[in-house]
Amino acid sequence: MLVSFFFALREGGLKVSITEFLTLLELLKKRVICFDVEEYYYLARACLVKDEALYDRFDRVFSAHFKGIEQSFGPAGADLPEDWLRKQFELGLSEEEKARIQALGGWEILMETLKKRLEEQHERHQGGDKWIGTGGTSPFGAYGYNPEGIRIGQQGSRHRRAVKVWDKREFRNLDASLELGTRNLKVALRRLRRFAREGAAEELDLPDTIESTAKNAGLLDIKMVPERHNATKVLLFLDIGGSMDDHVRVCEELFSAASSEFKHLEYFYFHNCVYEGVWKDNKRRHLHRTSTMDLLHKYSADYKLILVGDATMSPYEIHYPGGSVEHWNEEAGSTWMKRLLDTYHKAIWLNPEPVNRWPYTPSIQMMSELMEQRMFPLTVNGLEQGMRELS
Amino acid sequence: MSDKRFTGTDCYVATEDLTTAVNAAVTLGRPILIKGEPGTGKTQLAQEIARGLDKPLLQWHVKSTTKAQQGLYEYDAVARLRDSQLGDERVHDIANYIVKGPLWEAFELDKQAVLLIDEIDKADIEFPNDLLRELDRMEFYVYETHQTIVAKHRPIIVITSNNEKELPDAFLRRCFFHYIRFPDKETMVDIVEVHYPGLKKELLSEALNVFYGLREVPGLKKKPSTAELLDWLKLLLAEDVPPEALSSDDRRKTLPPLHGALLKNEQDVHLFERLIFLNQRNAR
Numbered sequence: 001m002l003v004s005f006f007f008a009l010r011e012g013g014l015k016v017s018i019t020e021f022l023t024l025l026e027l028l029k030k031r032v033i034c035f036d037v038e039e040y041y042y043l044a045r046a047c048l049v050k051d052e053a054l055y056d057r058f059d060r061v062f063s064a065h066f067k068g069i070e071q072s073f074g075p076a077g078a079d080l081p082e083d084w085l086r087k088q089f090e091l092g093l094s095e096e097e098k099a100r101i102q103a104l105g106g107w108e109i110l111m112e113t114l115k116k117r118l119e120e121q122h123e124r125h126q127g128g129d130k131w132i133g134t135g136g137t138s139p140f141g142a143y144g145y146n147p148e149g150i151r152i153g154q155q156g157s158r159h160r161r162a163v164k165v166w167d168k169r170e171f172r173n174l175d176a177s178l179e180l181g182t183r184n185l186k187v188a189l190r191r192l193r194r195f196a197r198e199g200a201a202e203e204l205d206l207p208d209t210i211e212s213t214a215k216n217a218g219l220l221d222i223k224m225v226p227e228r229h230n231a232t233k234v235l236l237f238l239d240i241g242g243s244m245d246d247h248v249r250v251c252e253e254l255f256s257a258a259s260s261e262f263k264h265l266e267y268f269y270f271h272n273c274v275y276e277g278v279w280k281d282n283k284r285r286h287l288h289r290t291s292t293m294d295l296l297h298k299y300s301a302d303y304k305l306i307l308v309g310d311a312t313m314s315p316y317e318i319h320y321p322g323g324s325v326e327h328w329n330e331e332a333g334s335t336w337m338k339r340l341l342d343t344y345h346k347a348i349w350l351n352p353e354p355v356n357r358w359p360y361t362p363s364i365q366m367m368s369e370l371m372e373q374r375m376f377p378l379t380v381n382g383l384e385q386g387m388r389e390l391s
Numbered sequence: 392m393s394d395k396r397f398t399g400t401d402c403y404v405a406t407e408d409l410t411t412a413v414n415a416a417v418t419l420g421r422p423i424l425i426k427g428e429p430g431t432g433k434t435q436l437a438q439e440i441a442r443g444l445d446k447p448l449l450q451w452h453v454k455s456t457t458k459a460q461q462g463l464y465e466y467d468a469v470a471r472l473r474d475s476q477l478g479d480e481r482v483h484d485i486a487n488y489i490v491k492g493p494l495w496e497a498f499e500l501d502k503q504a505v506l507l508i509d510e511i512d513k514a515d516i517e518f519p520n521d522l523l524r525e526l527d528r529m530e531f532y533v534y535e536t537h538q539t540i541v542a543k544h545r546p547i548i549v550i551t552s553n554n555e556k557e558l559p560d561a562f563l564r565r566c567f568f569h570y571i572r573f574p575d576k577e578t579m580v581d582i583v584e585v586h587y588p589g590l591k592k593e594l595l596s597e598a599l600n601v602f603y604g605l606r607e608v609p610g611l612k613k614k615p616s617t618a619e620l621l622d623w624l625k626l627l628l629a630e631d632v633p634p635e636a637l638s639s640d641d642r643r644k645t646l647p648p649l650h651g652a653l654l655k656n657e658q659d660v661h662l663f664e665r666l667i668f669l670n671q672r673n674a675r
Contacts, residue, residue: 017564023419032411032418039411046412050563052426052570210468218475 005065009048012061016048023047037066053380189257189387201226233264235299235344237278239309240269242325247352250378251308254350258306266299271326272313273333273367274340292336296343304390305340305347308378311367312353318366337370347371348386352378403432403439404574404581412569413440420545422526424511424563426552427571430616436571437507437549446547447500451493452509459521462492462508463531463540485535494525498542506546512555519562527565574617576603586621587628597637598624601647605654608663615653623652 002025009016024047033039041062049058201224208223215221236258238251259265268278268290277289316323318333341347349371351364358364358375368375374389376382397413399405405413413436416423425433441448451462467488474482481487491499497506511519525531529542550566552558574582576599583595602623606614615623626649636648646663647653654660 015560020564023421027415027419030418032415038407042408042411043415045408046415046423046567046569050424050560050566050568055570206468210472213472218472220472 005044008065009058009061012057014049014054014057014061020048189262189383203227231264232262233299233303234258234262234266235295235303235305236265236267237274237305237307237309238267238269239272239307239311241271243310243312244352247310247378250352254308254378264303266303268295270309271324272309273317273324274307274336275324275327275329275333276331276336292339296339301343301345303344305344306386306390307347307349307371309349309351310353311349311351311364311375312361313363315362315366318363318370334366334370337367341371346390347374348389349375350378350382350386351375355382397440397443400439400443402585403435403443404578404585405436405439406572406574406578409436409569409571412567416549416567417444417547420529420547422508422548422550422566424550424552424558424566424568425571426554426568428573428614428616429553430618431571431573432617433551433571434507434509437505437509437551440547440549441505444505444547446502447504448507449493449497449504449546450507450509453511453514453518455513455515457514457518459514459518459525460492462494462522463525464492464495464533465490466535489533489535494531495540497546497548498529498540500546501543503544504546506548508548508550510553511550512552512558516556519558523561523565526562573606579617579620582617583621583624587624590624590628591634593634594627594632594637595624597634598627601637602653605647605663608666611654611659611662613655613659615655619653619655623649626652 006016006021024044027033027043027047033043044062045055045058049055203225205223205225208225209221212221212223213219236255238255244251255267259267268280270278274292276292278292278295279289281288313325314323317325318337321330321332322328323332349367351358353361353364355377358368364375374386376386376389396410397405397417398410412423417440425436427433437450438448440446466485467490471482471485471488493506497504526548529545530539532539579599580595583590583599598620602615602620605611630649632648646660646667650660650663654663
């Protein structure tokens, strides 16, 4: 049972190692816990999961694997016939159905209804959505799916609650594939940190001093090195206005995270696609434009280029001169994109649109091709992939 | 190995999942890695384990410049160089210039110790990798004196992290892991009770309402944490603020009294003031 749990975890996308699993077995052998499924859950989590972002995934696997096995952990204090409640089949309900069941009302209503049902019912029952039995969606009975359900014959757990700790899924917020906040963004951006020694020599380099002193026949020969600091340079281009209005908050968060994280960060705004001019102040976008050509010359090729935009526009805006919705552009957007990419070899495009919508928008496909598939969703995972591409 | 189990102490409320993880680490003598929001009592945990299980506590606070070697020992080359130039006799024995680090000290003790490695994520990215063998086998080799130091009793090592850097997989495999979740209201009442026994009930419930209300405010840069709540309560008690001053009617008009203990930067205070302003306008 435990071995199959181990493989279920690995299938569920948790990289659990054999040594960690053996540690868990050792702990079980040493009787660190009593026969309590909840303690077992905590113990297994402490041994096998090493990142709070994966807690939710663990909860899901645990819940799927141990559904209905809780009984074997403790004395089954059932007043009802044993085989009556024996597990017959696993349920595969859709998310919608689950949501519908959840709305069945509070604890007291459930208890009252249970009493009534028990009076009405005299035979063994299985499946269905009203009678007490196994495998159904009724709130009463066992092994079915009802998050607020009452388990009969399963009082093994100390807390006697049908909604188990792992079924509560309290760590859902921490799952890395979900939306991100400023803090998450910062952590992801930190992948880009490259510490380097640059500038004036002002720290004592002890190993080097010792070595050269030794070579110098014991006469002190002091060596200095420059201080280390983050030397990553980033050029950030943000799409603004139009279809990007839905994503303003995410972009703001990304921007505030990025600006505190990098010493050299230059940001510019563009609309839909980069053309000959970009701007720094969105209110005065028509007055104060910076020529893109100047940018290419001003910022050296070791800058890393991050473009943020939904790339949702008409294909003309990318491929034809004069395609821009705002002004007459002499050269096509794709030409400017190529120029940027030729200069900055480390470049990615972050797209706040959900990935599943990408195939339905031709311009996203085109932009992704221009970027040589270096387009990533603006989620923590996407950002991490992107940072890996950049570093 | 001690048979005692850690269950929290008279001034530290440990949830069931935390005690399970700690007891697992104590039983096998493996390190336990603690993560969680700042101010949820990560560092205090080590102190309380030491107190609860009656073991000596050693602390190693990690900074951005800390090297793994410093936890084991340091060879004071400069002192030796000076002694050599002054012709001191001590210079002939290199052992005179070996300064023991916290890990060495923990290994040497005659009884099992609790060793706290605080804020491991502040150090260089290679730091955890340099400690792999030491944490796994609980031994290390001193090159200068050619001796191997082996732990007499495997210390209980508590490592805390604020998630600023990702820790390498090989390191994580050797640890137990626990994420201290922000306590819910019930646990929070227990925690406050432990710190300020006999606090007026109304004051506590009003204060908790204000506190959790603040945590719900979207867009706060730094959400107030347990440690900040406790500080704030202390201030409220010292100033003898009546519970009525905290009730929600008042809150709509002004910032909560002594808000400086809860909101730690001016953007947050500003944001909150704006929300109050909006609330007032809606109320009219």
